[in-house]
Amino acid sequence: MTDDSIANHGSAPATVDEFRERLTQITPDLPRRLRQCADYIAAHSDRIAVSTVAELAAGADVPPSALMRFCQIIGFSGFSEMQKLFREAYAPGWPDYSTRLRNLKEGGAGSPAALLAEFIEAGRLSLESLAKTVDETALADAVQTLSKAETIHVVGFRRAFPVASYLVYVFEKMSVPAMLHDGVGKLDHRFALRPGDAVLAITFAPYSEETLTLAQDARDRGLPVIGLTDRVTSPLARTSSAIITVPEVDFGAFRSLSATIALALSLAVAVGSARE
Numbered sequence: 205m206t207d208d209s210i211a212n213h214g215s216a217p218a219t220v221d222e223f224r225e226r227l228t229q230i231t232p233d234l235p236r237r238l239r240q241c242a243d244y245i246a247a248h249s250d251r252i253a254v255s256t257v258a259e260l261a262a263g264a265d266v267p268p269s270a271l272m273r274f275c276q277i278i279g280f281s282g283f284s285e286m287q288k289l290f291r292e293a294y295a296p297g298w299p300d301y302s303t304r305l306r307n308l309k310e311g312g313a314g315s316p317a318a319l320l321a322e323f324i325e326a327g328r329l330s331l332e333s334l335a336k337t338v339d340e341t342a343l344a345d346a347v348q349t350l351s352k353a354e355t356i357h358v359v360g361f362r363r364a365f366p367v368a369s370y371l372v373y374v375f376e377k378m379s380v381p382a383m384l385h386d387g388v389g390k391l392d393h394r395f396a397l398r399p400g401d402a403v404l405a406i407t408f409a410p411y412s413e414e415t416l417t418l419a420q421d422a423r424d425r426g427l428p429v430i431g432l433t434d435r436v437t438s439p440l441a442r443t444s445s446a447i448i449t450v451p452e453v454d455f456g457a458f459r460s461l462s463a464t465i466a467l468a469l470s471l472a473v474a475v476g477s478a479r480e
Contacts (some may be wrong), residue, residue: 216279216286220249220293223286226278234277240264241274250416250439253290257283327462329453334463337451345446346430346471351478353402353428359385359418360406360432366461367406367432367468374469378476387414394421406432406468407440408452408459419443432468 217223224246231242244264245252251260261268272283280286350356356375360368368384375382385393392414397403403422407415416439419429423443431444434452441447450467452459 216281217289220290223278223289224249230277237266237270238274238277240266241271245274247420249290249442250411250413252287253293254413323460326453327460330451330460330463331466333451333453334467337449338467339448342446342448343471343474346448347474347478349428349430349446350402350404350471350475354381354398354400355396355402356380356382356475357385357397357401357403357418357422358382358406359403359415361387361412361414363408363459363461364406364412364415364432367464368404370465371404371406371468371472374472375476378472378479380472380476380479385418392418394418397422397425397427399426401427403427403429404432405429405440405444407438408434409438411439416440416443432464432471 217226227242227246231239231246234242241261241264244260248260248263251263255263257268257271261271264271275281275283275286278286280289358368358372358375365386369386372382372384383393383396403419405415405419411433419431419440420443422429428445429443431438431440431447433440433447433449435449436447438447438449448467448471450464452461452463454460
């Protein structure tokens with residue numbers, strides 16, 4: 205079967221979920237080079253939004269023309285249209301901090317006390333939402349997995365870093381073996397991953413590439429990965445044996461960590477209790 209004998213599959217997928225469904229449908233019938241494209245894209249779809257055609261083609265070990273043909277078979281006019289879908293799906297759409305501050309001032313946010321009241325309200329709403337939406341089954345599965353681990357590897361960068369470091373602090377106080385992967389000196393400490401360990405990965409939109417990479421590496425080694433993220437469509441969900449989502453209400457485009465810290469503390473204490 206040649207590449208040219210494969211028909212395009214109608215209109216382009218409108219969502220990432222539709223993209224994955226179509227990818228699953230067409231992959232078994234693809235010739236070798238296009239199958240390589242499909243396999244690589246399925247394993248690294250979080251990179252579509254930030255990579256070039258040449259980079260993805262090199263990763264799949266195919267010529268760029270094969271990757272372009274793959275995009276067309278999926279239903280896109282080309283790579284740019286496929287990349288646009290993933291950029292729109294994963295882009296947080298949040299302004300930078302200078303813009304956020306300017307918007308607060310223009311909106312008449314008022315005194316520090318008024319700001320405090322607004323952030324308290326955002327935190328309250330986040331906690332209430334967490335209480336209503338938490339997946340108790342996923343939480344129980346996460347506790348069971350982490351409580352059996354020889355060492356818990358915790359990774360989280362940028363906004364997730366305070367959560368990751370606090371988790372390791374609590375684990376330490378409860379004598380639970382844990383290691384913080386903080387990326388200092390650009391060291392990822394993957395060599396420390398051992399059979400019997402587990403990874404607790406934390407990331408929120410726009411999603412840390414370092415966190416996703418470590419989670420994927422752990423999954424490839426056969427280690428269980430527990431994901432703590434903001435939505436079920438997070439790219440972290442593809443590598444996690446259990447995924448826990450936590451909502452955070454923002455004020456002035458500033459997102460608190462009220463619900464996330466509460467969930468993390470609950471998770472750590474539950475793990476410590478289960479190990480005892």
